[in-house]
Amino acid sequence: MSDLNAFPISARWPAQHPERIQLYSLPTPNGVKVSIMLEETGLAYEPHLVRFDTNDQLSPEFLSLNPNNKIPAIIDPHGPDGEPLALFESGAILIWLGDKSGQFLARDGRERYETIQWLMFQMGGIGPMFGQLGFFHKFAGKEYEDKRPRDRYVAESRRLLGVLEKRLEGRAWLMGDHYTIADIATFPWVRNLVGFYEAGDLVGFKDFPNVQRVLDAFVARPAVKRGLEIPARA
């Protein structure tokens, strides 16, 4: 059995099942990427709730796993060399879980790199831009009198939705017939934009019927429904 006690994070979030993948997260758009992936693959895991209202992400125990103080993060007791593997950054975690499970990421060839390309498009574009739009439209930034920052992120979010719309024309998923980690990374953010952020009208979401169609297919998946609620908020 792996010794997770060597990881300081175990002091604050003890593992009941140290042989399982340990997930430290909260059901935000970045957090649910990993819980959805774990639910989709069927890999055994143990979720731990990281609360922002008590600044858990700033605790020394959490920072020992992710010095960037952001969820999600994991410890896999059985990494590529059989030793425990600690990882943060949702994109890196999805690639590892895809390789470990042999699901939702091709092992090699063109399809692998194109899937990673669309994953990076989410990580570098959709996540940061939609996130900023949320700040300026829904959270503290909405009080700012100067609307130029908000408008910049509205325009950029709309442009990114247009890229997705074109890619999804005639395709069931971002990689065609294959549902992949690129979809698992992207659609929690699209859902959040029109749902929690209430920015659907602002970005003209009705102009993106293919994105709406794939979002509907995504949220209808049983593993997605489960993953969206994990870890349960206390």
Ligand SMILES: N[C@@H](CCC(=O)N[C@@H](CS)C(=O)NCC(=O)O)C(=O)O
């Ligand atoms: N690029 C990171 C972003 C993670 C991220 O932004 N997480 C947010 C929640 S969605 C967070 O933990 N925020 C807490 C903080 O910044 O203190 C990833 O994809 O894992």
